[in-house]
Structure formats: C-alpha cells, structure tokens
Amino acid sequence: MKLSNRVLQMEESVTLAANARAKELMAQGKDILSLTLGEPDFPTPENIRQAAIEAIRDGKASFYTVTSGLPELKAAIVNYFANYYGYGIESNQVLVATGAKFCLYSFFMSVIDPGDEVLIPTPYWVSYADQIKMAEGRPVFVEGKEENQFKVTVDQLEAARTAKTKVLVLNTPSNPTGMIYTAEELLAIGNWAVAQDILILADDIYGRLVYNGHEFTPISSLSEAIRKQTLVINGVSKTYSMTGWRIGYAVGEPELIQAMSKVAGQTTSNPTTAAQYAAIEALTGSQEPFETMRQAFEERLNTIYPLLAEVPGFEVVKPQGAFYLFPNVEKAMAIKGYTDVTAFTQAILEEVGLALVTGAGFGAPKNVRLSYATDMASLKEAIKRLQKFMKD
CATH class of the missing domain: 3.90.1150.10 (Aspartate Aminotransferase, domain 1)
Known part of the structure; x- marks a missing residue:
C-alpha cells in the first residue's frame, strides 16, 4: 500500500x-x-455530568445540531467572554468543535495556502507544527529562551518574519513550560502583528489555570485592532476536567468563523450533542x-x-x-x-x-x-x- x-x-x-x-x-x-x-x-463535576444525563433522558441529545454548535452553547460562550475576557462578542463569532485541537486544525485549513509561513515560539505544543504541514504551510520556529522564561520578543519575531509570514501562534499559559506573557509583552506583540498584518492564533486553553498570584491576560482583550487580528482557541477540557467530552471552541471575526465552520461541515459535522449540553452547564453553572x-x-x-x-x-x-x-x-x-x-x-x-x-x-x-x-x-x-x- x-x-x-x-x-x-x-x-x-x-x-x-x-x-x-x-x-x-x-x-x-x-x-x-x-x-x-x-x-x-x-x-468531571457532578452538575456537568448530570446535565448530559438529563439531555439524554429528555431526548435532546439524539439529533444533529447545527455544525457550529448549539445556539444555547454559543450564548453561554458569549456570556463567558463578557465575564472572563471583558468584551462582547456575537454568536456568529463562535465555532464549537470536537475539541480545541480540531479548532486549531480548522483554523489552519481555513487560512494557510501552500508555502505560507507560521511563526511558532518554542517550546511549543506538539501538534502545531504537524497541523501546519497538513495545511501545506511551513512552521518557522522562534526560540523562547530559558533565561527569558521561555518567552519570545518582538525583535525575535521580526527577525523571523518574511513576506510569506501569515500567522503567529501564541500559547499562554504555555504547554509545556507553564509560563505566562505579561500584558505589556502581549501588547507589544499584538501591535507588531497588527502593523505587519499577521494573524494571531491565541491558544488560551490554560487561561484560568494560573497560580500564586499570577494573572492571565487575553491578548484579544488589549485593543479592538488586536482583537480583529486574533482567533481565540479555548475549551472546557482543562478548566472543567472534561478532556474526554471533546468540546472546544473558537472565537474570531465572522468571516473566519464561517470558513472554519465549512471545514467542520465537511469533516466532523457538529460535536457530540450530549457533550454540548454538558459544556453549557460547565460555563454557566457553579465555578x-x-x-x-x-x-x-x-x-x-x-x-x-x-x-x-x-x-x-x-x-x-x-x-x-x-x-x-x-x-x-x-x-x-x-x-x-x-x-x-x-x-x-x-x-x-x-x-x-x-x-x-x-x-x-x-x-x-x-x-x-x-x-x-x-x-x-x-x-x-x-x-x-x-x-x-x-x-x-
């Protein structure tokens, strides 16, 4: 074969x-x-598990939802962004998918053409590079030096940028290092990306898992210009101990979300319906x-x-x-x-x-x-x- x-x-x-x-x-x-x-x-917390059980018992989990996710779950994500990101979004800016990993895949498939370059600070989560290659793009690695808490600077990013640079991947808090970019560092990076017309993929999956007085700042919250340039990836897996439920979501400009929904429509279709009802409870229930x-x-x-x-x-x-x-x-x-x-x-x-x-x-x-x-x-x-x- x-x-x-x-x-x-x-x-x-x-x-x-x-x-x-x-x-x-x-x-x-x-x-x-x-x-x-x-x-x-x-x-997974009991109230979340119970929400899925009730959806199954009521027959609500038996059928397809729209590809991009249940309207009720999108509404919960809109509310979540108001509470934890500090800005408003509309439901047409939300894609719910089969895990945050598939959100990443659908993003790369939606924006990368053959030969496009994606800047990835190292150390980096293992799947970024191969998903970019699957989309026929080229990962370009920028070393986050240990003496700088494994974080990259604007000068490093500018040195790596070429005419083919399309996207910057930014994961904070980081897997695998656990380090967090400050608001000042993110503002400098965000303004640089806007000036160079480079999309920002903000992987915020660990955003609420911070310790010892440290704070997570979403790069998308720093200015409207940066927000329009950013696709946010998040999900319920880490925050709510729901890795097996496979619910992630992406938030960005409607045109990009619509493109990503097209990819989902020809691959996974909607995420599991019962898991979506569980995610609603995760986002809206007791924290x-x-x-x-x-x-x-x-x-x-x-x-x-x-x-x-x-x-x-x-x-x-x-x-x-x-x-x-x-x-x-x-x-x-x-x-x-x-x-x-x-x-x-x-x-x-x-x-x-x-x-x-x-x-x-x-x-x-x-x-x-x-x-x-x-x-x-x-x-x-x-x-x-x-x-x-x-x-x-």
Whole structure:
C-alpha cells in the first residue's frame, strides 16, 4: 500500500506515544507511574455530568445540531467572554468543535495556502507544527529562551518574519513550560502583528489555570485592532476536567468563523450533542469545583517544584500556570552519560518505571515534561524514582 506523503511526513504525538508505551508496560505487569498526559485527574463535576444525563433522558441529545454548535452553547460562550475576557462578542463569532485541537486544525485549513509561513515560539505544543504541514504551510520556529522564561520578543519575531509570514501562534499559559506573557509583552506583540498584518492564533486553553498570584491576560482583550487580528482557541477540557467530552471552541471575526465552520461541515459535522449540553452547564453553572481543582494544582506545584529542583542535574524554572514542569536535564544527561533527551527519558521509564515526555517533540532537546495533574502521593513517588535513577 502506498500511503500519502502527507501522513508519511507526519510525526507521532510524543505525549501520546509516551503514554502508550507506559500503558504497554503496565499491561505486562510492571510498576509504572505515568506523568505523561495533560489531563486533570479530577472527575468531571457532578452538575456537568448530570446535565448530559438529563439531555439524554429528555431526548435532546439524539439529533444533529447545527455544525457550529448549539445556539444555547454559543450564548453561554458569549456570556463567558463578557465575564472572563471583558468584551462582547456575537454568536456568529463562535465555532464549537470536537475539541480545541480540531479548532486549531480548522483554523489552519481555513487560512494557510501552500508555502505560507507560521511563526511558532518554542517550546511549543506538539501538534502545531504537524497541523501546519497538513495545511501545506511551513512552521518557522522562534526560540523562547530559558533565561527569558521561555518567552519570545518582538525583535525575535521580526527577525523571523518574511513576506510569506501569515500567522503567529501564541500559547499562554504555555504547554509545556507553564509560563505566562505579561500584558505589556502581549501588547507589544499584538501591535507588531497588527502593523505587519499577521494573524494571531491565541491558544488560551490554560487561561484560568494560573497560580500564586499570577494573572492571565487575553491578548484579544488589549485593543479592538488586536482583537480583529486574533482567533481565540479555548475549551472546557482543562478548566472543567472534561478532556474526554471533546468540546472546544473558537472565537474570531465572522468571516473566519464561517470558513472554519465549512471545514467542520465537511469533516466532523457538529460535536457530540450530549457533550454540548454538558459544556453549557460547565460555563454557566457553579465555578466552585473548578476553583477547588485549581487550588489543588497550586498546592501540588508549590510542593513538588522544590523537590524536583533537588534532583541532581535537574534545573527547573517555576511555572506560573497550566499543570506542567519542564526541567532542563542537560546536566542530568551528562551525569548519566546520555546526549539524547529521548533516550534519557526512555531510560528513566525502563529503569525506574517513571514515564515522562521527551522535550524533543516540543522543540526543546534539553528538557523533559512532567504533568502534575495527578495526586500528591504519586508526584512524591515520582521524585523518589528520579532520585533513584540519578544516584544508581
């Protein structure tokens, strides 16, 4: 069978690959502790689950909705933006899709022509680059230096810009680093993008998961000009512990949303109807379960961060949001005789049963990612295993 060049050139998601390997070893009866996937360990709150059950019982979940999402869910997103973004939007500016990942895909398919370039600050979430390639665009990586909290500057972006630059991807708080751009940094970047007529893809999926007094500023909230240049990606997966429900949404100019809806119409059609009713409750119901979860993540971060920093050769910048730690392990690799971070990560898995994610897939060949979206006991055990690995 001759497969397409498109799929042959596609990289496998390193996060999913790491999790799959961990599960494979678990199935063999081995004691494996996995900190690979970026999903909360809390169950979806009861009120949200109940909303889906009621929709099913009432027969409302049995049928297609319009491709771009239930009008009631769009209305909830409009209200959510007024509350958490501080500006008004209309329902024709909203696309609800099968996960935030599909929102990203439909965006790239809607705006990228062959040869168009997309600026991606590194470290970056693993799927950006391959989705751009699927749309026949070219990812252009701009290094977010560790000494600048893994963030890029306008000068760096301008140096990378060419006549073919079409889009800037901006993810804050960041997966994998957990770092947050300040309002001043975002205003400078936003004004630069407007001046250069570059679209901004604002991946805000971790926007409410911030800790220790840090604040998230949506770049789309800084000016009308920046807002018109920006497509916001968000969803219920991380904030409401709903990764399995697969509901994401995009907010932008009506012309762009209509184009993205066309892509959805020829691929997924509408997202699962019952999940949409659950998302309505997530956005409009009690926010107390979210805050309980956020506080738990903050406690885990503040407990585990100093312990990880004590592991020989692990150097880590304390994150401000999301739920990942992204230590630099260059010195640790040298201690253990490794030069390749993927091989180093694999050795940790095989020798002490701890599954982490190689930084290579995030554009960071000196780092590893671990998720602290799991219970405290498991996190402390993970540190013990790392200590053992480094001392053996």
